[in-house]
Amino acid sequence: MKRLQITIIAMAVLIAGCKQSATPALQPAKYGAKITEVGGSKQVAQVGSGLAQPVVVQVNGADGNPVVGALVAFHGEGVQFNPAQALTDASGQVTAAVQLGFNAGDYQIVAETPKSGGSSDSLTLHETALGYEQTLGQAVNAKYCIRCHDNESTPERVSNFDNLSPAPHLFTDGATLNRVSDADLTSLIAHGGAALGKSPQMPAYSSTLKPAEIKAVVAYMRTVADPPYQAPGVKYGK
Ligand code: HEC
Structure with a gap:
């Protein structure tokens, strides 16, 4: 009796399982290259x-x-x-x-x-x-940085990019920015270009932005980097 019950339960589970995976596989009508x-x-x-x-x-x-x-x-x-x-x-x-x-x-x-x-x-x-932090960073970027760090203008915002020399990098420019440490990005944003021997056209934000906002804009830059940013010491599986 017990055995029969188990068999019935096992069959019910099997049938339920089959029903779930029953999305009919589409068949191609033609093949491309x-x-x-x-x-x-x-x-x-x-x-x-x-x-x-x-x-x-x-x-x-x-x-x-x-x-x-x-x-x-x-x-x-x-x-x-x-x-x-x-x-x-x-x-x-x-x-x-x-x-x-x-x-x-x-x-x-x-x-x-x-x-x-x-x-x-x-x-x-x-x-x-x-995520939450990167979204805050995106807002900081939109308010303070994008007018110089994005070469494209929109109806609401005229890009200042072409007036700057040396030109700032786009925050998506992973090939350049992935090689700069979080600490160096943070101090450049906080203290400005002039303090670090770079262009004085890069303003200092330590009195405008809270440390958490600077950290958030760095997190945003890391997330939109192309090619993708890999934190030092972190190995990603294939
Ligand atoms: C008025 C224009 C201007 C604004 C606004 C501005 N930047 Fe910059 N930024 C520059 C310029 C110009 C450089 C290039 C400095 C150099 O290479 O000597 C630069 C450089 C940088 C760099 C170093 C990498 C690079 O692009 O060369 C970082 C990081 C950076 N800015 C972050 C920010 C952040 C974050 C904000 C907003 C909170 C911001 N910048 C706002 C003009 C600006």
């Missing part, structure tokens, strides 16, 4: 929130023309996609809404399309999630 980005990479959003723009990719054939009906699947650790897989539309494209996970930092999104013969072509896009 190459997957490319149309748009949607390098966006910045709060942790756990959706990106403002969808990710759009295109599958082309060996002749370079878009392929209709090719399968595209999206993967990314901690990232949710809607849809996670789809067939390319009449222009050879797939559009997916993206929701980032709950850790601040760089998120990799892989879009993959199977090719005939069993191999596949894939593409990696990067997105950035800001």
